[in-house]
Structures are given as structure tokens and as C-alpha cells.
Amino acid sequence: MSLNGLLEVLADGQFHSGEDLGARLGVSRSAVWKQLKKLQALGIDHYSVKGRGYRIPGGLNLLSVEKLSAELDARVAAKLHAIDLQLSVDSTNVMAMQGIQKGQNHGFLYLAERQTAGKGRRGRDWISPFSRNLYFSLTWSFTQGAAALEGLSLVVGLALARGLSSCGVEGVGLKWPNDLLSGDKKLAGILLEMTGDASGVCQVVIGVGVNVAMSESEGGAIDQPWTDVSSCLSDGSGAVDRNRLLAAILNELVPALERFSEQGFAPFKESWMGLDGFANRRVRLQTSSQQFQGVAKGVDSSGALLLETEQGVQSFHGGELSLRAMD
Numbered sequence: 001m002s003l004n005g006l007l008e009v010l011a012d013g014q015f016h017s018g019e020d021l022g023a024r025l026g027v028s029r030s031a032v033w034k035q036l037k038k039l040q041a042l043g044i045d046h047y048s049v050k051g052r053g054y055r056i057p058g059g060l061n062l063l064s065v066e067k068l069s070a071e072l073d074a075r076v077a078a079k080l081h082a083i084d085l086q087l088s089v090d091s092t093n094v095m096a097m098q099g100i101q102k103g104q105n106h107g108f109l110y111l112a113e114r115q116t117a118g119k120g121r122r123g124r125d126w127i128s129p130f131s132r133n134l135y136f137s138l139t140w141s142f143t144q145g146a147a148a149l150e151g152l153s154l155v156v157g158l159a160l161a162r163g164l165s166s167c168g169v170e171g172v173g174l175k176w177p178n179d180l181l182s183g184d185k186k187l188a189g190i191l192l193e194m195t196g197d198a199s200g201v202c203q204v205v206i207g208v209g210v211n212v213a214m215s216e217s218e219g220g221a222i223d224q225p226w227t228d229v230s231s232c233l234s235d236g237s238g239a240v241d242r243n244r245l246l247a248a249i250l251n252e253l254v255p256a257l258e259r260f261s262e263q264g265f266a267p268f269k270e271s272w273m274g275l276d277g278f279a280n281r282r283v284r285l286q287t288s289s290q291q292f293q294g295v296a297k298g299v300d301s302s303g304a305l306l307l308e309t310e311q312g313v314q315s316f317h318g319g320e321l322s323l324r325a326m327d
Contacts, residue, residue: 003087006035007044013059015052042088042114043130060131061213061242063111071247076254081107088130090117092137093193093207099139100195105203106141109250118209129218133228134210134246140257145199149192151265151303153178153318156190156206158272159256163249164188164210168234173277176296176305177318180210181277184325185227187211206257210249212240266301273298278325283307286322293326 005025009016018029025032036054039046046056065083072080082104089095094117095110112135115128128135142149160180161172164187173181178190188210196202211219211228219226229245230238259267273279278296285292285307294309304315305323 003035003038006032007060007062007087010046010054010056011060011062013056015049015055017053020053061240062131063113063246064243067243068247071244073251076251079107079254079258080109080250083109083111085111086113088112088114088116091115091207092118092135093191093205096137096139096205096207097193097195100203100205105139108139110137111135111246127214127219127222128209129214131242132214132218133212134208134242134249136246137205137207138250138253139203139205141196141201141203142261143201145197146194146202147199148264149194149202149204150317151268151299152204152260153190153192154272154299154303155256155260155265155268156192156208156253158268158275159253160188160190160208160210160249161275163245163252164229164232166248166252167229167240167245169229169232170234171232172275174272174275175277176299176323177303177321182227182232184277185225186222187227187229187232206253208249210245212242212245213238265303269299269301269303272303278323282326284324284326285316286324287316288320292316296323 006021009021009024018032021032022029036046044056046054048054063085065085068083069077084095089112092110092112092115096108099108099110114130115135118128118135154177157174157178157180161174164172171182172187175181179186180188188208191207193205193207194202211226213230214228230240276298279298281296283294283296292307292309294307297306297308297313299305300315304317307314307316
């Protein structure tokens, strides 16, 4: 019996007796008990009541390759060569990098229900409770070297915002260069990692984390204001199908990557600025060695941040930069 099989049964949030679980999964009650012990290691709260059985409170909205594939546009599904779904990994970006070393350079999607060492920009931990959010990495090849990748994180953010909007998520704003916000609270983040020839064919791991339905206790370790998809739905239901949400994101992301490969960031500029959450706000920009203050004026056709300072409008390109609102 696999742990996946047990989770699929308990995902409904109802009580299931050990005898029922054993019968449904074709194993002994002892084998069921051994698998139940593994749930705590995954951070999955569950309990038992004598005479009723075992239950996961609230159930689980599990990812499924089959369900995800059914929601994908046919043209997008054709671009994904493989989908690798794991229950728990250190990081989907690490999985993707390992895949690239095996020749899985383009169109390989890595998913996990939980990450134990997920990372955001500047080495920050990405809090990754089991089956609550989306954690995925997509490998994509580019042929014109690292210099042609400027603005890529902005294009990814725009695609995420469009995918979320199509699922009824309201008030999504973009924060240069790689965050999605709602009401100045972080909703999603992007981490790009490149390998290969910096002047020729290179591969990029596009790592994405989206807060979907995370409790206050699960998000307690996050060191900045945050929100999740369930809190931002226009219908107020709070109900989110993670497979449908991920498909909606990929249906926007894959065509955007293809267009970016051919045309760069320029065609996306106006759309990105239309969702710029910091537009015309006073901000502080911290580089590795300097700090700048000014008014955010969007981005240029390459994706560089435009900052109006006392010295005039200056442009700043991606890297280890930190942008903060001062209002």
C-alpha cells in the first residue's frame, strides 16, 4: 500500500475505520497503522476516535497529474514533456536542476505537496505546508543567452496574475521584480535560476510559490504581511481547487514564455504596468551597497525599474535588490 493511496481515501475529511481502510486499500490493519504514522512526518494533522476511525480535519485538496492534465489547454499540455509530482521534497527548484543535469532541459514540470527547504529570493525560506499552497518549478530553454532574459521574471508574474484572475482572484498587483501582492500583502513569489551557456543556449528553472489556503498558524513563520488565494476570491467562497488553479496558471504561463522567447519583454510592458502595485508610490530601493529613495515610475521596455529621484529618472535592473513602499 502506498502512502498516496491512504491520503486519497482520507482526503475527504471523513472518518474511516482501520478495517475499512485496510479493505479499500487491500492491506492489513497493521499495514494501515504503519502508513498512518508517516502522516505526522509530513506535517498532516490527523486524529482517531475509538469506534469511528481516522480522520484528517478539513480533508485535503490533493494535486493530481490526471486532474491537472484534464484542465490544461491542449496546446499547453503538448508543450509539457513530463509532470513529476511528489509528496515531499526539499525544493522543486532542486528537483528541476537535477532534471536538467539528466537532459530534461525544456518543458519539464515539477510539483510537490510540501517542500522542506523551499527558498525565495535572497535566500529567504518559503513556508511550504502540506497540500495547502502551490509549489512548482518549470524548466525552459532559451537560445540567446542570459542578456536576453531580462524582464523574464516580470513576464512570469504577469502570467500568474492573469491565471489567478481567471479563477476569480481579485485585487492582484505586481511588485517588481518577482512578487504578486493583494492589498500590499504577499500572495505569490517567483525564483528564477539559470544554468547553461550564459552567451548561448541556457536553461532557466522557473520556481513559483502561491499561497492558496494557508492557516494563520501555518503562516506564522512568514516575516512579512501575506495573504492567500482563498481570501481573495471574488465570490467570497474561499473554495479553491488547486488542480484547476495550477492549470489556469500554466495555460497563461506557457504561451507567455513562448512569446517572450521570440519578442522579449517589450510586448508585455503595458500590461505589466497596468498591474503595477507600486506605480507612482514613494519607495526605498536597497542594492548590495546603496540605498535610493524616489517615486516608482513603472518599467522600461527591457523590464528595468524606473525610479524618479532628485537626480532624475534612473533605471535599475534585476538582481539582489529590495524594493519597499514608504507610504
